[in-house]
Amino acid sequence: MKLAVVGGGSTYTPELIDGFARLRDTLPIEELVLVDPAADRLELVGGLARRIFAKQGHPGRIVTTSDVDAGVADADAVLLQLRVGGQAARNQDETWPLECGCVGQETTGAGGLAKALRTVPVVLDIAERVRRTNPNAWIIDFTNPVGIVTRALLQAGHKAVGLCNVAIGFQRKFARLLDVAPGQVHLDHVGLNHLTWETGVRLGGPEGEDVLPALLEQHGDAVAEDLHMPRAIVDRLGVVPSYYLRYYYQHDAVVEELRTKPSRASEVAEMERTLLEMYGDPALDEKPELLAKRGGAFYSEAAVDLAASLLGGGGSPYQVVNTANNGTLPFLPDDAVIEVQASVDGKGARPLAVPRLDPLFAGLIANVTGYEDLALDAALRGGRDRVFKALLAHPLIGQYAYAEQLTDSLIAHNREHLAWA
Structure with a gap:
């Protein structure tokens, strides 16, 4: 089995490597190719990756390359974890929207649109390269904004499934609170990427007992604290709700908070510098503790589980993924990409049935899906007017004057990444 990771020079990658090493019986990789244009980072990450495999006795071969075509050739699955523009572009996404009182964040609002515009064309180019070299390969997208990127891939006819670590984070957290094995926790997880709610927590599987009411009664304070929301909202x-709902439910308070502290991107950039220095130490043969602060908790477990199921192995029968709606949420178009529990196997992901949603949730999902329609159109065809319409449609913006100002700012800060600008 051969897997390729495009964006393999990311400081995230040792988390993924550690999971591949520990879970090799679930996903028996013979060759792992790390692909990245940043040769200096790739050398450091690749060296640590080989040492992690060696320490844990993994027999697989790890190859590094900056050649996308060579890296993805004959791969059974290709995992995408890109950041076009790096942390510098992310820092801009998190700062210029604040100038007009809107949330600055890399996956939602104006910053999220900027990331989509930079990312979609690059991902589609990579996917076409995969299709030319191996049309049967699965593409697993971890690149944000996952919903929009996955929709672009599916609309272009690629074998793609989107992945986010929010759901597995909740699963592991709830398992600790309930004192059960993570595999016993099944989430009724529904929404769009970074716009989801856990409407049930079931023990044993989709038909199991829903213990969410008892969980909130006994552990509501701990849950709310992790979400950085008042318990009253959860009750x-x-x-x-996912952590990202605080941008909607507490928008103005979050804007004030973001204005008074360094951007997350600046914190991560400093962390990455330290991590890369650590990765260069030939004595380091395990992922460092600092990596846990970088984000992406349980990413490797989720990726292994999904890849194993798609490639006909021993992955979990039900997993939370981003895939085509296809009637699951009847108020959305079939080609919308939703994030829900799905049955996953070698044929792909098929969403499980979702009970009728409270209008409080369904309305916001429909609104953001409309924005995502316009965002994808802007990413594929470009143009100031398309960017403006997407911003005007976003519920975190929604005002003409703000949309005008943010359109100009977005284009000015991303001109080098926008072929049409």
């Missing part, structure tokens, strides 16, 4: 909703 009134009666469900567990």
Whole structure:
């Protein structure tokens, strides 16, 4: 089995490598190719990756290359974890929207649109290269904004599934609170990427007992603290929203908070410098503890599980993924990409049935899906007017004057990444 990781020079990668090494019986990789244009980073990450495999006794071969075509050739699956423009572009996404009182964040709002515009054309180019060299390969997208990127891939006819670590993070957290094995926790997880709610927490599987009410009653304070939201919000909703819902439910408070502290991108950039220095130490043969602060918790477990199922191995029968709606949420078009529990195997991901949603959640999902339609159109065809319409449609913006100002700012800060600008 051969896997390729495009964006393999990321400081995230040792988390992925550690999972591949520990879970080699689930996903028996014979060759792993790390692909990245940044040769200096790739050398450091690749060296640590080989040492991790060696320490844990993994027999697989790790190859590094900057040649996308060579890297993905004959791969059974290609995992995408790109950041076009690096942390510098992310820092801009997190700062210039604040100038007009809108959330600055890399996956939602104006910053999220900027990332989509930079990313979609690059991902589609890579996917076409994969299709030319191996049309049967699965593409697993971890690149944000996952929903929009996955929709672009699916609309272009690629064998693609999107992946996010929010759901597995909740699963592991709830398992600790309930004192059960993670595999016993099944989430009724529904929404769009970075716009999801846990409407049920079931023990044993999709038909298991829903213990969410008891979980919130006994551990509501701990859940709310992790979300950085007041417990009153969680109690009134009666469900567990993802962390990203705080940008909607507490927008103005979050804007003020973001204005008073360094951007997350600047923190991560400093962390990455330290991590890369650590990766260069020939004595280091395990992922460092600092990596846990970088983000992406349980990413490797989720990736291994998904890849194993898609490639006909021993992955879990049900997994939370990003895939085509196809009637699952009847108020959305079939080609919308939703994030839900799905049955996953070698034929792909098929969403499980979702009970009728409370309009409080369904309305926001429909609104953001409309934005994503326009965002993808802007990413594929370009043009100031398309960018403006997408921003005007986003519920975190929605005002003409703000959309005008943000359109100009977005184009000015991303001109080098926009072929049409």
